[in-house]
Amino acid sequence: MMMESPASAPVENSLLASPDSAIQRTKTPYVTGTSVIGLKYKDGILMVADMGGSYGSTIRYKSVQRIEKVGKHSLIGASGEISDFQEILRYLDDLVLNDNMWDDGNSLGPKDIHNYLVRVMYNRRNKFNPLWNNLILGGVKNGQKYLGTVNMIGVHYEDNHVATGFGNHLARPILRDEWREDLSFEEGVKILEKCMRVLLYRDRSAVNKLQIAKITEDDVQIYPPYALKTVWNLAAFQNPSASAPGSW
Amino acid sequence: MFRNQYDTDVTTWSPAGRLFQVEYSMEAVKQGSAAIGLRSKTHVILASVNKANSELSSHQKKIFKVDDHIGVAIAGLTADGRVLSRYMRTECINYSYTYESPLPVGRLVVQLADKAQVCTQRSWKRPYGVGLLVGGLDESGAHLYYNCPSGNYFEYQAFAIGSRSQAAKTYMEKKFESFDGSSREDLLKDALFALRETLQGEKLTSSICTIAVVGVGEPFHVLDKDTVQSLINEFELVGEEAPPAEAADEQNQGGDAQPGDQQPADQGPAPMEM
Amino acid sequence: MTIQQASFSPYDNNGGTCVAVAGADYCVIAADTRMSTGYNVLTRDYSKIRQLADKSVLASSGFQADVRALQKVLEARHLTYQHQHNKQMSCPAMAQLLSNTLYYKRFFPYYAFNVLAGLDQEGKGCVFTYDAVGSYERTGYSAQGSGSTLIMPFLDNQLKSPSPLLLPAQDAVTPLSESEAVDLVKTCFASATERDIYTGDKLEILVLNAQGIRREYMELRKD
Numbered sequence: 234m235m236m237e238s239p240a241s242a243p244v245e246n247s248l249l250a251s252p253d254s255a256i257q258r259t260k261t262p263y264v265t266g267t268s269v270i271g272l273k274y275k276d277g278i279l280m281v282a283d284m285g286g287s288y289g290s291t292i293r294y295k296s297v298q299r300i301e302k303v304g305k306h307s308l309i310g311a312s313g314e315i316s317d318f319q320e321i322l323r324y325l326d327d328l329v330l331n332d333n334m335w336d337d338g339n340s341l342g343p344k345d346i347h348n349y350l351v352r353v354m355y356n357r358r359n360k361f362n363p364l365w366n367n368l369i370l371g372g373v374k375n376g377q378k379y380l381g382t383v384n385m386i387g388v389h390y391e392d393n394h395v396a397t398g399f400g401n402h403l404a405r406p407i408l409r410d411e412w413r414e415d416l417s418f419e420e421g422v423k424i425l426e427k428c429m430r431v432l433l434y435r436d437r438s439a440v441n442k443l444q445i446a447k448i449t450e451d452d453v454q455i456y457p458p459y460a461l462k463t464v465w466n467l468a469a470f471q472n473p474s475a476s477a478p479g480s481w
Numbered sequence: 482m483f484r485n486q487y488d489t490d491v492t493t494w495s496p497a498g499r500l501f502q503v504e505y506s507m508e509a510v511k512q513g514s515a516a517i518g519l520r521s522k523t524h525v526i527l528a529s530v531n532k533a534n535s536e537l538s539s540h541q542k543k544i545f546k547v548d549d550h551i552g553v554a555i556a557g558l559t560a561d562g563r564v565l566s567r568y569m570r571t572e573c574i575n576y577s578y579t580y581e582s583p584l585p586v587g588r589l590v591v592q593l594a595d596k597a598q599v600c601t602q603r604s605w606k607r608p609y610g611v612g613l614l615v616g617g618l619d620e621s622g623a624h625l626y627y628n629c630p631s632g633n634y635f636e637y638q639a640f641a642i643g644s645r646s647q648a649a650k651t652y653m654e655k656k657f658e659s660f661d662g663s664s665r666e667d668l669l670k671d672a673l674f675a676l677r678e679t680l681q682g683e684k685l686t687s688s689i690c691t692i693a694v695v696g697v698g699e700p701f702h703v704l705d706k707d708t709v710q711s712l713i714n715e716f717e718l719v720g721e722e723a724p725p726a727e728a729a730d731e732q733n734q735g736g737d738a739q740p741g742d743q744q745p746a747d748q749g750p751a752p753m754e755m
Numbered sequence: 756m757t758i759q760q761a762s763f764s765p766y767d768n769n770g771g772t773c774v775a776v777a778g779a780d781y782c783v784i785a786a787d788t789r790m791s792t793g794y795n796v797l798t799r800d801y802s803k804i805r806q807l808a809d810k811s812v813l814a815s816s817g818f819q820a821d822v823r824a825l826q827k828v829l830e831a832r833h834l835t836y837q838h839q840h841n842k843q844m845s846c847p848a849m850a851q852l853l854s855n856t857l858y859y860k861r862f863f864p865y866y867a868f869n870v871l872a873g874l875d876q877e878g879k880g881c882v883f884t885y886d887a888v889g890s891y892e893r894t895g896y897s898a899q900g901s902g903s904t905l906i907m908p909f910l911d912n913q914l915k916s917p918s919p920l921l922l923p924a925q926d927a928v929t930p931l932s933e934s935e936a937v938d939l940v941k942t943c944f945a946s947a948t949e950r951d952i953y954t955g956d957k958l959e960i961l962v963l964n965a966q967g968i969r970r971e972y973m974e975l976r977k978d
Binding site: 259260261351355358359361363386387388389390391392401402 | 762763764765766767769790792795797798800801818819820823824863
């Protein structure tokens with residue numbers, strides 16, 4: 234959970250930053266995005282992320298896109314350091330451009346891109362210069378759905394549903410209860426919204442502006458941002474200290 | 482000894498716009514013992530003639546597995562062929578390390594051709610003396626490529642390189658139109674017939690040839706001797722169609738007399754194969 | 756001001772337990788399929804077992820990114836070996852390769868706890884057990900990973916391997932039959948899952964013998 238609590242004070246770590254070293258590395262993130270969630274549904278993959286960018290505990294940016302298309306068959310979603318994510322997008326742009334330039338009928342699928350990212354993330358951790366992100370990669374190629382994730386030290390896996398950060402605590406239990414192989418698009422969106430609503434209530438870095446993306450065999454859509462309906466006039470919300478008396 | 486004043490190094494052009502050293506390296510390919518390749522929609526077959534240097538020695542390996550989905554057959558300098566096969570193996574391993582998927586055949590062939598090309602443009606290098614038939618399978622289907630020392634590469638339905646390969650080409654030119662839809666067995670049969678054409682009457686046996694297959698659901702592998710012999714026996718019974726000595730003087734494609742040609746087929750391996 | 760930021764750590768512990776038992780003509784190797792970090796279960800279905808050659812299988816737990824990198828290195832090295840020697844690597848050869856590969860990173864180690872099992876050149880079951888930096892030993896049975904402290908003493912008690920001090924040297928393979936060994940392994944995991952939070956979800960068992968390789972699964976507690 235390192236990512237969810239960015240520092241306000243830089244951390245001195247002798248192993249990572251010797252005083253005479255001129256090399257710059259990410260020792261702690263600056264602007265971070267919170268959870269991303271992805272799931273498989275009947276026709277492909279759905280992903281959701283909000284658009285907040287936190288600077289420590291300040292929500293500094295409110296319209297950061299954290300889901301992008303990669304090549305013809307893949308979607309990437311990221312939490313963690315936004316600048317590192319945008320750097321990763323540049324790597325992927327180069328990769329996909331190079332792949333297209335062959336123009337030979339072969340193309341990188343989601344599995345290939347996920348593996349590439351795992352290698353990139355792991356190599357950077359080996360150099361003690363991590364890309365400070367948790368990534369989700371989903372896609373469909375040749376009728377094969379793929380959904381995987383990788384974190385900043387290279388730990389990776391595939392599953393029917395994945396989530397980063399707080400999503401792992403709050404969204405995945407919901408997904409484990411409600412996920413099915415043959416989920417329709419509408420059902421999938423409903424589950425994702427349920428997860429995002431829980432996160433919105435309980436994750437202080439979450440903002441109520443989110444984007445859903447879908448990818449199928451022949452279609453990629455990143456939908457325009459929208460807000461969830463929320464209810465804040467519960468008695469416990471209006472007078473939070475009533476049920477938690479203290480000396481102050 | 483020298484043919485002319487423009488052939489002493491690789492990078493010198495002749496007034497006619499030719500690079501003689503590069504052309505000589507392509508002669509090396511013609512002198513190696515034959516290798517052929519042919520492909521259907523789903524399979525590629527590579528086959529080669531094995532010539533021993535002497536009665537006392539075994540023959541050199543001319544077909545190499547590169548990866549589960551790619552193999553090569555070579556003609557020319559076997560030592561160069563081995564180096565290039567090793568390069569191709571490394572490239573395949575590196576690609577699948579990064580992407581956990583097989584390297585597309587066409588891309589490997591371009592990398593290989595680029596590597597060969599560099600040798601035609603550096604004064605301190607020499608071109609490779611080997612031609613490679615690269616057969617493989619990827620998501621766009623089965624492919625057969627020919628890579629030559631000049632850095633050129635071509636995709637083929639069927640092709641033959643090496644000494645007396647013209648006979649095999651003539652045979653395959655007559656039949657290639659049906660190859661695309663051929664079954665694995667029919668393709669093997671055509672491979673054996675084409676290979677026999679290069680032998681100039683010498684009897685085709687499993688001990689003087691190597692056959693390899695790659696195809697859908699079938700990783701690249703060299704067929705073992707017994708399998709090859711039983712295929713030969715089987716086809717010998719069915720098809721006596723192509724009289725082996727059909728073309729006796731088909732050889733001189735380049736117009737240059739080749740010393741090897743005058744000799745009986747069973748002797749005089751090309752010097753660069755030793 | 757307190758530092759509220761965990762600074763970068765290149766390692767994680769993703770848990771998991773691996774067990775292998777060798778018999779006279781078979782070998783059983785098993786691992787759970789849970790992958791976790793801290794108190795989170797990341798996925799309930801991640802295989803820790805990798806077949807590296809016809810007759811050698813590796814089960815590894817620890818830091819998943821290192822484990823996967825290690826597996827990939829071994830797979831690539833094995834491909835090269837096959838190209839050069841036209842045969843599969845034997846299990847003892849793979850054991851030495853694994854040791855060298857681990858030791859190569861002695862000062863930035865793979866955080867991986869391995870059990871390599873298979874059949875040796877005589878078809879006898881073999882188990883090799885490692886530490887993270889490559890020291891290894893051929894044994895008749897072994898357990899590695901988060902549940903090893905629970906399982907290893909139990910195996911010692913049940914299998915009573917001959918002392919390595921005995922002369923002449925005694926064979927380390929267990930006297931169990933194949934099905935007894937599989938049952939023993941199942942019991943070990945069922946027990947370890949009760950107390951070790953990093954072990955659970957599902958058990959994957961591979962059995963190698965002269966007939967080839969067989970794979971079976973057993974459900975474990977998911978809490």
